[in-house]
Amino acid sequence: MPDLLIFGFGYSGHAIALAARNSGFRVTATSRRAAAQKPPDGIRIVGFDAAADAIGSATHILSTAAPDEHGDPVLAIYARQIAEAKNLAWIGYLSTTGVYGNRNGGWVDEDTPPAPQSPRAERRVAAEAAWSKFPNRIIDIFRLAGIYGPGRSMFDDLRAGTARRVVKSGHLFGRIHRDDIAQGVLAAMQRTAAPGLNIFNFSDDEPAASAEVVVEAAVLLGVAPPSEVAFSDALPAMSPMACSFWAENRRVANQKTKAVLGINWLYPTFREGLRAILAEERRQGLL
Numbered sequence: 654m655p656d657l658l659i660f661g662f663g664y665s666g667h668a669i670a671l672a673a674r675n676s677g678f679r680v681t682a683t684s685r686r687a688a689a690q691k692p693p694d695g696i697r698i699v700g701f702d703a704a705a706d707a708i709g710s711a712t713h714i715l716s717t718a719a720p721d722e723h724g725d726p727v728l729a730i731y732a733r734q735i736a737e738a739k740n741l742a743w744i745g746y747l748s749t750t751g752v753y754g755n756r757n758g759g760w761v762d763e764d765t766p767p768a769p770q771s772p773r774a775e776r777r778v779a780a781e782a783a784w785s786k787f788p789n790r791i792i793d794i795f796r797l798a799g800i801y802g803p804g805r806s807m808f809d810d811l812r813a814g815t816a817r818r819v820v821k822s823g824h825l826f827g828r829i830h831r832d833d834i835a836q837g838v839l840a841a842m843q844r845t846a847a848p849g850l851n852i853f854n855f856s857d858d859e860p861a862a863s864a865e866v867v868v869e870a871a872v873l874l875g876v877a878p879p880s881e882v883a884f885s886d887a888l889p890a891m892s893p894m895a896c897s898f899w900a901e902n903r904r905v906a907n908q909k910t911k912a913v914l915g916i917n918w919l920y921p922t923f924r925e926g927l928r929a930i931l932a933e934e935r936r937q938g939l940l
Contacts, residue, residue: 654679658707660727661717662698665834670696672835681707708734713842715745720776728783736787743791743842746784748777750796750827750856756903758823763852763909771897785850793841798856798905802831806930807870818867821884826863827856827905830920840914856905858921866923873931
């Protein structure tokens with residue numbers, strides 16, 4: 654039985670764990686709050702500091718943990734154990750399309766060299782490089798666009814009254830639904846590939862303006878969208894992280910990713926993604 658260890662049982666890690674379990678993987682995930690977690694059936698949770706045994710038995714390891722000022726938290730503790738893991742054939746790392754930096758609206762693809770323009774993106778590039786150094790394994794780096802899905806979408810902002818319809822001419826964002834992250838990672842783990850490094854872009858098929866997503870979500874909820882706010886007027890109240898996102902403008906191509914993995918996105922644009930989120934909320938009786 655393939656044995657997957659996921660470092661980080663957060664939003665994306667949870668979805669990937671379920672997809673892997675449903676496809677026949679034995680799944681263990683780490684958490685810094687392991688005692689408080691109530692994992693789904695068939696998924697084992699261990700403390701982040703107690704993952705050595707799980708590393709030893711893993712055939713697949715996926716890290717969802719973001720680096721901090723001190724570097725990658727997983728490799729800081731477990732680099733040696735991962736290097737010595739005898740059963741390990743595949744390593745995956747969830748990174749970000751932010752490593753491409755600002756391209757003034759131009760396209761980047763899987764072969765575009767990183768050009769990080771923020772300390773956060775620079776740390777991601779360094780973490781990618783560190784994870785890429787393990788020999789004789791398949792190393793898959795997944796560069797994720799803006800993650801959304803149930804419980805993390807524009808619907809939540811509209812309901813909370815915090816949604817802003819910021820308009821910046823020519824500025825586009827890429828997005829990726831949580832379930833497409835799960836199906837993409839699962840396809841990568843299940844494919845046949847030679848040892849070596851692979852870069853995958855997990856971004857949907859239609860980069861779109863933030864204001865367009867706000868309007869679409871409002872229409873689906875049957876509420877009036879917030880009034881337009883010019884970017885120059887919204888900028889003074891933005892957080893540093895929001896400012897860094899708006900400072901970069903790029904379109905992320907994914908054709909090579911989908912071809913290599915043999916997939917199409919479940920939600921190729923934000924429109925399908927938002928409709929699916931609303932349908933799931935209705936099924937769960939949340940509306």
